[in-house]
């Protein structure tokens with residue numbers, strides 16, 4: 310049975326609580342793996358945050374808000390929401406306008422699955438083959454992991470009547486889902502389509518990114534599609550790891566998960582044989598130990614998993630010694646190899662409505678609310694939208710330096726370089742309904758960042774260097790993508806809706822140097838950072854866990870979250886995070 314504890318257990322100031330398995334971090338991967346393991350083990354989940362419905366209300370439940378939550382702002386002066394977000398701000402990024410970037414991460418039961426923008430799709434056949442090769446384990450090829458993708462998700466086809474959008478036809482391959490498995494995560498389409506997006510989709514199709522007939526979940530990520538989202542179609546609400554996996558396990562009344570809310574793990578403990586025995590935890594200022602008879606699973610996410618490893622004596626020996634932390638396992642890769650995908654927008658005025666147009670006045674909002682409550686439809690049910698992926702065409706690659714061409718040639722042939730997203734928002738400018746945005750996201754970053762610790766205390770946030778644009782190949786690729794975005798904006802398919810010249814960066818920006826400067830000054834995170842505790846072959850420099858997610862050099866400790874995926878999967882990662890949790894849960898259950 311699902312249980313929540315909000316205070317420290319027992320009355321003493323220092324207690325022991327023993328479970329078979331302790332999962333640190335009740336986020337996307339953490340709740341998925343805990344729920345599966347609870348079939349036969351007693352599992353404790355230690356989560357630093359609370360319950361998002363209480364702490365963030367509709368914002369993290371109603372799909373529309375997923376796209377506009379204010380605390381997702383990326384500048385240093387973003388509106389803070391400490392009940393939901395870790396308030397992480399990077400060090401200045403010298404190759405990106407020297408900006409410090411606020412990088413939102415969910416601090417709540419459900420983790421980042423409770424604040425993400427819900428797009429759901431999978432990586433490419435070639436990218437998973439790369440994963441398998443990097444970790445020397447062919448059980449990571451697409452064919453072999455497909456059963457875990459299927460096990461984790463249930464798809465519901467779009468409700469065409471409610472969507473009421475003949476120009477936004479959904480195409481996907483139903484054979485790569487299997488609803489008979491009752492996968493906890495709900496995948497469906499919003500019952501509303503932003504008119505701006507269906508217009509801008511045409512511009513991307515007009516420049517050669519044709520509509521994919523199979524969508525993006527069958528191992529091909531190319532061309533355009535209306536992407537499905539992690540929305541539960543029953544009430545048109547967010548499907549997070551909490552609302553899906555954790556509710557699923559309690560419904561099935563399995564052995565049970567005990568969740569410790571507002572509880573921060575501060576140090577993983579080891580016995581003399583370097584076996585993980587549990588973790589120290591602090592709840593509302595009280596310190597105690599939660600012990601694990603079998604194993605500890607660390608699922609604290611891309612920034613906090615490496616932090617906790619280092620605080621516990623696992624990491625680069627030099628870093629540990631700087632902070633007087635005893636070395637348990639000297640692993641140079643902990644906190645290194647940070648991959649991140651960044652994007653920029655090119656904005657133009659357009660004269661078609663956007664979703665916000667329908668929510669502009671209190672009367673409109675009241676109508677929309679009724680549509681949402683009575684019919685799970687209307688603007689509040691909107692999420693996801695139109696995504697388009699491509700490898701840049703030969704004419705655009707022709708400008709690449711030999712080095713950049715060579716860096717890009719190292720990616721598998723089916724790995725797209727750029728993702729384009731079409732969106733729009735109210736303009737606030739007289740006689741102009743909408744500011745349309747076409748963004749380009751870099752999916753083949755060569756720059757790498759890192760995470761380290763500020764001190765030996767969990768109270769100090771990790772130090773994050775995103776490494777943005779430090780490799781010139783990334784700037785060159787994004788300059789080429791910028792030109793593709795302008796080509797889309799200039800396509801005759803949308804000439805009739807344009808209202809005035811380019812708003813951002815503006816028609817004066819034409820040289821490669823100026824375009825690059827614009828990109829450096831405006832690049833933003835799409836929040837897909839990964840790979841800071843990379844999975845790899847035993848003995849390979851930089852590898853932190855093996856292909857079963859076991860940490861090298863110690864026993865009884867695995868890391869299962871987006872930090873171990875050895876690269877940023879092309880596109881949006883949550884499906885792969887859930888897949889990994891399912892795969893490792895299977896592994897653990899088989900070994901019990």
Ligand SMILES: Cc1cc2nc3c(=O)[nH]c(=O)nc-3n(C[C@H](O)[C@H](O)[C@H](O)COP(=O)(O)OP(=O)(O)OC[C@H]3O[C@@H](n4cnc5c(N)ncnc54)[C@H](O)[C@@H]3O)c2cc1C
Pocket residue numbers: 333334335336337338339355356357358381413414415416417418419420421422424425426427428429430572573574575608609610611613614617767835836837838869870871872881882883884886
């Ligand atoms: C704003 C945003 C939008 C995104 N949009 C999309 C999208 O549309 N599609 C998509 O596929 N992906 C998207 N992503 C990415 C995706 O959501 C993440 O990659 C994924 O959720 C990461 O899962 P995780 O398990 O690695 O970490 P998380 O889900 O972040 O879980 C980590 C958990 O550990 C907890 N924790 C950390 N440290 C401690 C500690 N010391 N003690 C106890 N608990 C701790 C945290 O509070 C959190 O609950 C988005 C991410 C963000 C932030």
